Amino acid sequence: VSTIHEAVKPLSWLIGRWRSVNAEATYPTMAPFNYCEEISFETLGQPLLNYTSKTWHPLTHKPMHLESGFLRIKPGTNEIAFMVAHNFGLTSLEEGTVHSNEVIFKSKQITRMTFASDPAVLAIERCFKLKDNGNLEVSVSMETTKTPLTHHLKSELQKV
Ligand code: HEM
Incomplete structure (x- = not known):
């Protein structure tokens, strides 16, 4: 385990591997469903955290939505940026x-491949929250070219 850089200390409660105890996706254009998820926020001692999220189908175990990125903080402030x-x-x-x-x-900005499928995502809002029971709660809303900002994901994850 690397030393936590001074700049990311305000984010230290996020560091670790988290595994879903429940996770549900909903959106007006689809039937709600459950999924499994593992999230990792890792430090290599740099002033940033490395992030991955892997989701899979609970019955077939096939991979679903995958994310990879970096979480940075403007040192000495509570301003953060997440590149995913x-x-x-x-x-x-x-x-x-x-x-x-x-x-x-x-x-702030979303870019997409020219051959990504429609609808395009226009906005994402998300929150990672440490609950009183020590679990991590993740919620995501999104706006597309067809649907105004609406809830898409809610998951609760336990520290592995
Ligand atoms: C649908 C974006 C996370 C599974 C969609 C749609 C978009 C989208 C644009 C199409 C909505 C429509 O047709 O009106 C996103 C974004 C995510 C995210 C931006 C993260 C920030 C996830 C996760 C899962 C997931 C974590 C699964 C574990 C699905 C499925 C559909 C869907 C199964 C419906 C099938 C489809 O239209 O392809 N999502 N999604 N999404 N999403 Fe997500």
Whole structure:
């Protein structure tokens, strides 16, 4: 385990591997479903955290949505930036703030491959929150070219 860089100390409660105890996706354009998820926030001693999220189907175990990126903090402030690449052809730059038990983000910029499937995502809002029971709660809302900002994901994960 690397030493935690002074700059990322406000984010230290996020560091580790987290495994879902429940996770549900909903959206007006689809039937709700459950999924499994593992999230990792890792430090290599740099002033940033390395992030991955892997999700899979609970019955077939087939991989679903995958994300990989970096979480940075403006040293000495509570301002944070989250750069994420999504496996379905999209990248998001999200910015927000860190508090004692949560980080909240709004997308600043989203880019997509020319051959990514429609609808395009116009905005993402998300929150990672450390609950009183020590679990991590993740919630994500998104806006697309067809649907205004609406809840898409909610998961609760236990530290592995
Ligand atoms: C649907 C984006 C995370 C599974 C969608 C759609 C978009 C989208 C744009 C299409 C909505 C429509 O047709 O109106 C995102 C973004 C995510 C995210 C930006 C993360 C920030 C996830 C995760 C899972 C997932 C974690 C699964 C574990 C699905 C499925 C559908 C869907 C199965 C419906 C099938 C489809 O339209 O392809 N998502 N998603 N998504 N999402 Fe997500």
